[in-house]
Amino acid sequence: MVPVRVPVRKALLSRDLPDREKAWHPVRRAMRKNAQEPGAAFGVFRRAALRSARSHRRPALAAGLAAVLVVLALVATAAAPPLLTPKLVIWGYADGTNLRRPRGVAFDPRDGAIYVANTGAHRIEVFSKTGRPLSWFVHRVTGSDGALVDGEPCALAFDRAGRLLVADTAASYVDVLDRRGRPLRRLDLPGEQPTALAVGPDGTIYAASSGEGSRIHRFGADYAPAGSWGEPGAGPGQLHSVTALAILPDSTLAVACARTELGVQIFTGDGAYLRGFATHEMGPGNVSLPSGVVGSPDGRIWVCDEIRQSVQVFDRDGNFITQATGEGTAPGEVSSPSSFVTDGRGLLAVTERALGRLQVLALPKDSMPAEPTGR
Numbered sequence: 001m002v003p004v005r006v007p008v009r010k011a012l013l014s015r016d017l018p019d020r021e022k023a024w025h026p027v028r029r030a031m032r033k034n035a036q037e038p039g040a041a042f043g044v045f046r047r048a049a050l051r052s053a054r055s056h057r058r059p060a061l062a063a064g065l066a067a068v069l070v071v072l073a074l075v076a077t078a079a080a081p082p083l084l085t086p087k088l089v090i091w092g093y094a095d096g097t098n099l100r101r102p103r104g105v106a107f108d109p110r111d112g113a114i115y116v117a118n119t120g121a122h123r124i125e126v127f128s129k130t131g132r133p134l135s136w137f138v139h140r141v142t143g144s145d146g147a148l149v150d151g152e153p154c155a156l157a158f159d160r161a162g163r164l165l166v167a168d169t170a171a172s173y174v175d176v177l178d179r180r181g182r183p184l185r186r187l188d189l190p191g192e193q194p195t196a197l198a199v200g201p202d203g204t205i206y207a208a209s210s211g212e213g214s215r216i217h218r219f220g221a222d223y224a225p226a227g228s229w230g231e232p233g234a235g236p237g238q239l240h241s242v243t244a245l246a247i248l249p250d251s252t253l254a255v256a257c258a259r260t261e262l263g264v265q266i267f268t269g270d271g272a273y274l275r276g277f278a279t280h281e282m283g284p285g286n287v288s289l290p291s292g293v294v295g296s297p298d299g300r301i302w303v304c305d306e307i308r309q310s311v312q313v314f315d316r317d318g319n320f321i322t323q324a325t326g327e328g329t330a331p332g333e334v335s336s337p338s339s340f341v342t343d344g345r346g347l348l349a350v351t352e353r354a355l356g357r358l359q360v361l362a363l364p365k366d367s368m369p370a371e372p373t374g375r
């Protein structure tokens with residue numbers, strides 16, 4: 001089977017909008033997209049104004065409004081190119097099967113292969129860095145009765161030894177697997193459900209649990225338990241419904257939560273709270289459901305949001321910079337992004353739950369350290 005890959009220089013086939021969006025008035029839908037696609041919104045308003053101009057009601061006012069919006073649309077069209085450059089788009093397989101609600105992704109540090117948690121199919125898919133399908137395996141977990149059942153993998157990471165870590169919503173432990181999916185050992189989180197993973201530069205493994213009693217569990221590079229931390233609650237420095245973890249370039253830990261006042265919070269590895277940003281409010285620079293966090297070498301923090309269907313960019317202190325991309329099905333746009341990781345070399349991978357799609361995107365060159373030059 002060959003993955004359905006569409007060259008990024010050509011438009012992808014459009015997918016139907018969800019039914020709830022089909023029912024929206026086009027102006028309302030355009031307002032929702034205005035932040036990332038101002039030209040689209042201006043186009044809708046311009047057409048509405050022109051229709052009013054042709055009517056007998058306030059023709060002068062409507063014509064003036066149309067002229068202003070034409071100018072605005074031209075300005076929007078000349079906007080800067082997107083920050084994230086699409087490099088690879090995988091919709092599914094040539095036999096017509098798609099990824100089903102994918103919710104986790106990781107780059108193999110050895111060869112750049114991409115491992116995808118195909119959550120709805122209970123599987124983990126493996127693609128080469130060019131998108132060629134390599135293998136897949138069902139992730140099975142131990143049920144409450146001790147029997148093996150098909151799991152629902154939700155987060156992936158590679159540890160320092162090159163082994164695959166898998167968090168699964170149907171298990172109370174993190175699986176340690178070899179690259180072929182064979183189990184090697186387990187990292188127990190008694191009575192808790194792992195939802196997010198990260199691995200520090202010293203090999204420390206971080207596993208977050210979900211719910212009101214969210215905690216961050218630590219394990220050494222040798223898989224020995226190294227304690228846990230986290231105060232339940234919604235205030236600064238507290239945890240509730242952790243959705244994503246990321247190690248930032250300064251070795252601090254970024255924690256994204258669905259139900260805390262600050263959507264993204266920064267901690268030291270042993271749990272000391274440093275700062276937080278992005279409240280659950282309206283407007284740019286805020287979040288609804290942060291589903292992935294990535295830090296680039298220049299200190300910028302990239303946050304994808306499954307509800308707002310966007311990727312926003314913040315500086316190292318949490319100040320909003322811009323929106324990198326927004327809702328859509330074209331390469332580089334996102335639709336319900338559910339996980340977000342970096343390979344540490346300038347590439348990002350994002351899974352899209354609604355579309356069953358995987359994209360690999362390139363960070364802007366100015367976010368990466370300069371390459372050494374020879375004499």
